[in-house]
Amino acid sequence: MSVLLETTVGDIVIDLLTDHAPKLCENFLKLCKVKYYNFSPIHSVQKNFSFQTGDPLGPLSKESDGGCSIWGLLSGDPAKRTFTAPFHPKLKHLERGTVSMATVPLASDPDTRVAASQFIITLGEETDYLDGKAAIFGKVVEGFDALEKINEAMVDDKQYPFVDIRIKHTVILDDPYPDPPGLREPSSSPPPSDEQLRTVRIADEQELHENDDVDEEELEKRRREREARAQALTLELMGDLPFAEVKPPENVLFVCKLNPVTQDEDLELIFGRFGKILSCEVIRDQKTGDSLQYAFIEYEDKASCELAYSKMQDVLIDDRRIHVDFSQSVSKLSDVWRQDTNNKRRARARGGWGGVQELEKRRQYREEDERSSGKNYNMVYSKEEMKGRHDDRGSNGRRSEGRHDQRNDDRHDRRNDDRSQKRPSDRDKGRQYRDRSRSPRRGNRDDGHRSRDGYRHDRRDRDGYRRRDR
Known part of the structure; x- marks a missing residue:
């Protein structure tokens, strides 16, 4: 979900975090939709920190109320002018271009902060001071050159630019929210009000009066051009266009209303008399081939394409009158650009891993040749090492380094030697089975045992040792 802000210093594209701040995003989107932010001044510019905007009149006007939310604007209820601002715990002011709603503490409850229409965009990296004071709802993805111009603007002692920097127009690139009752989108961008014009300090006269003496048709044309540029920029961000200014080729014709039986060779034979054809393709269904x-139809030069366009309109082919127009498709250009980009990325790739050709496996712990292929399955730590990490500890709770592996190996070897040399006889086996069935001796009760030095330790002592070893 994106919004394009056309400012006097350049365009700024904002991506909205609708999953984390839905209410803030809805308020911002609907205010943009009703052109509430048009001609709003940019103020409170703090170099390498942030700037603020969103009030149609700004702090220089005595008539300013600081801005209003979309719900208060539509209802006219002063109680709905502000709303409680939600703060998402995962959203922090960590990067340049973070967009957040300006908030103030509620008079009746200082712990609750409310927002209206004003928002803040950060101009630096270390802006965590705004955490808990401004509610994040988006981030700038295009237009950092405009942010740099705002950052370098000359300001007075109140951080207000001497030369006006304003939002000229807002374009919604995508709106997932239904319109609230009473919302009416204006057909064109409204002119600045008298109150707004009185707040102008130093402005470009040409920009102020660019729409003077312009008829409605021309204004509508300009609006459509702005929207077309915004949509092209959106397609560029999504990767569907190589760049926003891309244009369809001038040597390609689009032919429609064909008979289903017409083949590629038929069209190439008919249209080939106007010039050399580079490619002629009838578009077919991928599954059925129909x-x-x-x-x-792609010609070698533009003149042949124009001649075919003028001669082949409404011509009868296979009992169908075809329609011919210049192609408006850039899919072929996009495919060529995308394929070229992928080839360059693959050329820079060093290997492949996990099914991805350009992903290089990272050997973080041990080189591949040094790893053993035994029963430990190439783990960084084997089971014996992990067991000794917890069992082999001194009296002070620290691990006794360097002694565990050798001691375990010695015990293991002695145990194997004893088992191989001393095989129990049948008589001994029977005695072992009888001993297992007997009840435990009194001296081996659960509440205590005798150690090698002859002293008796009860359960409380053992629990104390365990706690101390931990």
């Missing part, structure tokens, strides 16, 4: 009844 013709979709339209095609693209």
